[in-house]
Amino acid sequence: xxxxxxxxxxxxxxxxxxxxxxxxxxxxxxxxxxxxxxxxxxxxxxxxxxxxxxxxxxxxxxxxxxxxxxxxxxxxxxxxxxxxxxxxxxxxxxxxxxxxxxxxxxxxxxxxxxxxxxxxxxxxxxxxxxxxxxxxxxxxxxxxxxxxxxxxxxxxxxxxxxxxxxxxxxxxxxxxxxxxxxxxxxxxxxxxxxxxxxxxxxxxxxxxxxxxxxxxxxxxxxxxxxxxxxxxxxxxxxxxxxxxxxxxxxxxxxxxxxxxxxxxxxxxxxxxxxxxxxxxxxxxxxxxxxxxxxxxxxxxxxxxxxxxxxxxxxxxxxxxxxxxxxxxxxxxxxxxxxxxxxxxxxxxxxxxxxxxxxxxxxxxxxxxxxxxxxxxxxxxxxxxxxxxxxxxxxxxxxxxxxxxxxxxxxxxxxxxxxxxxxxxxxxxxxxxxxxxxxxxxxxxxxxxxxxxxxxxxxxxxxxxxxxxxxxxxxxxxxxxxxxxxxxxxxxxxxxxxxxxxxxxxxxxxxxxxxxxxxxxxxxxxxxxxxxxxxxxxxxxxxxxxxx
Amino acid sequence: xxxxxxxxxxxxxxxxxxxxxxxxxxxxxxxxxxxxxxxxxxxxxxxxxxxxxxxxxxxxxxxxxxxxxxxxxxxxxxxxxxxxxxxxxxxxxxxxxxxxxxxxxxxxxxxxxxxxxxxxxxxxxxxxxxxxxxxxxxxxxxxxxxxxxxxxxxxxxxxxxxxxxxxxxxxxxxxxxxxxxxxxxxxxxxxxxxxxxxxxxxxxxxxxxxxxxxxxxxxxxxxxxxxxxxxxxxxxxxxxxxxxxxxxxxxxxxxxxxxxxxxxxxxxxxxxxxxxxxxxxxxxxxxxxxxxxxxxxxxxxxxxxxxxxxxxxxxxxxxxxxxxxxxxxxxxxxxxxxxxxxxxxxxxxxxxxxxxxxxxxxxxxxxx
Numbered sequence: 001x002x003x004x005x006x007x008x009x010x011x012x013x014x015x016x017x018x019x020x021x022x023x024x025x026x027x028x029x030x031x032x033x034x035x036x037x038x039x040x041x042x043x044x045x046x047x048x049x050x051x052x053x054x055x056x057x058x059x060x061x062x063x064x065x066x067x068x069x070x071x072x073x074x075x076x077x078x079x080x081x082x083x084x085x086x087x088x089x090x091x092x093x094x095x096x097x098x099x100x101x102x103x104x105x106x107x108x109x110x111x112x113x114x115x116x117x118x119x120x121x122x123x124x125x126x127x128x129x130x131x132x133x134x135x136x137x138x139x140x141x142x143x144x145x146x147x148x149x150x151x152x153x154x155x156x157x158x159x160x161x162x163x164x165x166x167x168x169x170x171x172x173x174x175x176x177x178x179x180x181x182x183x184x185x186x187x188x189x190x191x192x193x194x195x196x197x198x199x200x201x202x203x204x205x206x207x208x209x210x211x212x213x214x215x216x217x218x219x220x221x222x223x224x225x226x227x228x229x230x231x232x233x234x235x236x237x238x239x240x241x242x243x244x245x246x247x248x249x250x251x252x253x254x255x256x257x258x259x260x261x262x263x264x265x266x267x268x269x270x271x272x273x274x275x276x277x278x279x280x281x282x283x284x285x286x287x288x289x290x291x292x293x294x295x296x297x298x299x300x301x302x303x304x305x306x307x308x309x310x311x312x313x314x315x316x317x318x319x320x321x322x323x324x325x326x327x328x329x330x331x332x333x334x335x336x337x338x339x340x341x342x343x344x345x346x347x348x349x350x351x352x353x354x355x356x357x358x359x360x361x362x363x364x365x366x367x368x369x370x371x372x373x374x375x376x377x378x379x380x381x382x383x384x385x386x387x388x389x390x391x392x393x394x395x396x397x398x399x400x401x402x403x404x405x406x407x408x409x410x411x412x413x414x415x416x417x418x419x420x421x422x423x424x425x426x427x428x429x430x431x432x433x434x435x436x437x438x439x440x441x442x443x444x445x446x447x448x449x450x451x452x453x454x455x456x457x458x459x460x461x462x463x464x465x466x467x468x469x470x471x472x473x474x475x476x477x478x479x480x481x482x483x484x485x486x487x488x489x490x491x492x493x494x495x496x497x498x499x500x501x502x503x504x505x506x507x508x509x510x511x512x513x514x515x516x517x518x519x520x521x522x523x524x525x526x527x528x529x530x531x532x533x534x535x536x537x538x539x540x541x542x543x544x545x546x547x
Numbered sequence: 548x549x550x551x552x553x554x555x556x557x558x559x560x561x562x563x564x565x566x567x568x569x570x571x572x573x574x575x576x577x578x579x580x581x582x583x584x585x586x587x588x589x590x591x592x593x594x595x596x597x598x599x600x601x602x603x604x605x606x607x608x609x610x611x612x613x614x615x616x617x618x619x620x621x622x623x624x625x626x627x628x629x630x631x632x633x634x635x636x637x638x639x640x641x642x643x644x645x646x647x648x649x650x651x652x653x654x655x656x657x658x659x660x661x662x663x664x665x666x667x668x669x670x671x672x673x674x675x676x677x678x679x680x681x682x683x684x685x686x687x688x689x690x691x692x693x694x695x696x697x698x699x700x701x702x703x704x705x706x707x708x709x710x711x712x713x714x715x716x717x718x719x720x721x722x723x724x725x726x727x728x729x730x731x732x733x734x735x736x737x738x739x740x741x742x743x744x745x746x747x748x749x750x751x752x753x754x755x756x757x758x759x760x761x762x763x764x765x766x767x768x769x770x771x772x773x774x775x776x777x778x779x780x781x782x783x784x785x786x787x788x789x790x791x792x793x794x795x796x797x798x799x800x801x802x803x804x805x806x807x808x809x810x811x812x813x814x815x816x817x818x819x820x821x822x823x824x825x826x827x828x829x830x831x832x833x834x835x836x837x838x839x840x841x842x843x844x845x846x847x848x849x850x851x852x853x854x855x856x857x858x859x860x861x862x863x864x865x866x867x868x869x870x871x872x873x874x875x876x877x878x879x880x881x882x883x884x885x886x887x888x889x890x891x892x893x894x895x896x897x898x899x900x901x902x903x904x905x906x907x908x909x910x911x912x913x914x915x
Contacts (some may be wrong), residue, residue, distance in 0.1 A: 188829055415767060
């Protein structure tokens with residue numbers, strides 16, 4: 001007998017198993033056409049049926065060839081659990097099922113000799129989220145009445161830009177109790193406290209990126225919500241750079257400087273200033289690691305926007321030439337401030353880290369007053385491709401780090417001077433208003449979100465390993481791919497509509513949280529409005545413990 | 548709930564008028580205390596307008612400790628007055644053994660000092676006295692400032708009035724401006740320091756309401772100035788912001804309202820002075836107040852003002868005749884002390900105005 005081949009890959013070694021019911025299958029082929037990962041195949045099986053027709057048993061066999069669907073067993077083309085097959089099957093004949101016995105992390109490394117890469121999902125699953133132990137527990141009543149979320153006016157805006165200490169405002173006293181500003185002050189814009197986080201063209205399909213840009217413009221022009229969107233590090237279409245809608249875009253520059261050639265050459269044609277510049281130093285999902293756009297996703301239009309050949313595009317882990325905080329402030333900030341003649345706020349994005357407070361302290365003490373925002377990105381977020389080991393084992397949660405930065409500012413009496421923006425798994429439960437509100441009470445001026453935007457668009461990935469194939473260029477929802485046939489699955493109008501509706505819902509929900517605590521402006525730093533059911537968290541965040 | 552009141556007159560008035568003003572509003576407060584600050588003093592204090600008067604409630608040991616410190620710094624006492632107390636049984640008052648009002652001459656070394664230097668000395672001295680006396684609760688130092696005195700006590704305001712013989716007017720203990728409030732801070736621990744009016748370097752504030760941005764205000768203010776301490780009441784924040792905006796930053800009083808209740812962004816955007824207003828709103832975001840409240844403030848130049856929260860959630864009314872202006876939480880208080888005024892002239896300030904009464908008793912309404 002032939003020796004059993006132990007190391008041959010079978011479906012049971014993979015993270016998902018395809019459950020297929022041949023008796024329900026109409027052989028329409030929809031699942032095959034849909035599976036972008038080529039994880040299922042059409043195959044003909046030889047079947048043997050034994051039967052007996054007479055009064056006495058006279059077994060006879062009949063052989064037939066039956067077309068069926070079978071799961072592939074390649075470590076390249078394997079099922080990611082996206083369940084698009086289930087979605088298109090008219091007869092419920094097929095679906096993936098999570099395989100608890102998977103040997104994928106081992107066999108992939110053994111067979112590939114390369115690190116595992118995937119899209120950004122998960123990190124802190126298995127524990128109760130810190131934010132879920134918090135409640136808005138200080139309710140106004142009696143002599144300090146709640147407000148009416150429907151009737152009262154609320155100022156739901158957050159600053160983006162460097163804010164001067166009051167003593168440094170260049171006021172000149174005039175006659176008749178009037179003061180005027182004597183000289184220019186750093187640019188500050190007041191924007192909606194939930195910024196659409198930095199996801200690049202390249203990481204996103206052009207339809208997805210355009211849908212987000214459309215939603216942003218609609219929210220501003222039609223809904224009166226001054227929502228800003230960050231371009232991500234991948235450039236901006238020239239059409240947008242020359243349009244009036246540029247004023248809603250925060251342009252990102254990261255260590256790869258991708259897309260900046262085109263931005264720089266478009267400057268003479270800009271009719272509006274961008275909303276801001278965000279210098280990305282690090283990101284929370286894979287701190288210490290640069291962005292990674294695999295060659296498969298570097299389509300022609302991406303090559304054009306970024307000015308690169310078709311190759312793996314790696315942003316270096318570090319900005320070359322910046323070796324100190326002072327230098328990053330002086331060189332990078334000054335040059336980007338100067339590029340737009342000091343009219344556009346320039347902010348910095350860093351990964352949450354054990355050292356974030358030191359970085360923040362340095363920036364908030366900078367005497368030039370040019371750092372216009374501290375974007376702090378925690379673990380548990382992330383949308384792009386990265387090495388799995390980075391996604392799973394590096395990073396720092398956002399909540400305590402944001403609180404530490406705020407309290408560092410309080411110690412110095414400098415709260416609010418560099419606006420704090422936080423991200424990293426916010427809205428993970430689908431309820432961004434609650435997460436944003438709690439972060440604001442802990443000291444954030446606002447939050448930014450990326451992953452949730454993808455989920456609004458129809459992303460089926462989750463934190464338990466479902467899909468997470470953003471790195472492959474084979475996104476089954478057409479969101480993180482540049483394959484034309486996949487991108488066409490995405491209806492940009494519908495995506496924009498979903499995002500707009502989500503924002504409108506969130507806006508109402510934020511008011512429903514502000515009204516009970518009696519605040520008509522954002523309660524930045526009002527930690528007294530929060531309570532925690534967890535004593536350790538309450539102590540760590542310096543809020544009231546309740547039980 | 549607090550009830551607050553203030554009287555400003557061209558003539559010296561006795562605190563009995565303040566008691567009457569507050570007594571008629573008795574149903575609106577809880578009779579848990581009485582506190583007042585008198586400024587522009589008459590009677591026995593009139594000859595010493597330039598010299599600081601210490602207002603203190605203390606034990607005998609407290610007097611000794613305080614006088615030792617003042618002596619060490621070089622202050623010379625030139626006048627001392629204690630109210631004659633009527634300690635009849637049955638009064639609802641939690642009295643301290645001594646109430647001290649002492650006027651001092653500045654130390655000799657300050658003979659040529661500037662006004663500002665003297666003012667800083669007075670603050671430092673008061674803070675030091677407070678710190679030393681606080682340890683064993685030997686006393687409470689409410690104010691140490693020229694032409695101003697403070698009296699605070701826990702108990703029923705009527706009985707406090709009786710205890711200090713304040714119900715019967717006389718000419719020895721008078722002032723042209725009196726601010727008063729009739730409630731201890733019952734939200735938190737009963738602490739004498741928690742009762743408003745609060746005073747700091749010539750600025751006095753009292754409030755009827757709640758400041759839901761208390762924590763934001765406090766965390767910001769405690770780094771701004773050494774005098775911003777205590778925070779036993781959320782209403783102290785109103786005083787510290789007034790002091791910071793008007794004295795430390797040197798901004799005109801009209802900007803106080805823009806700091807505590809800034810205009811909504813939409814309205815700022817429609818204004819000609821939007822750049823200034825936005826800069827103020829940005830830089831002083833942590834001094835904004837939320838919640839329902841009415842503030843009465845008194846400035847070093849004896850002017851008086853009142854303003855409300857941005858949604859006008861607490862009442863206040865200003866009534867006046869040719870010689871006296873009265874600010875009160877409820878109009879019944881004004882009816883009591885100015886029964887013959889033309890009530891049609893009464894002002895019910897809206898959420899976007901400050902009513903200011905200058906030293907000539909001119910009443911101005913400033914729209915924010």
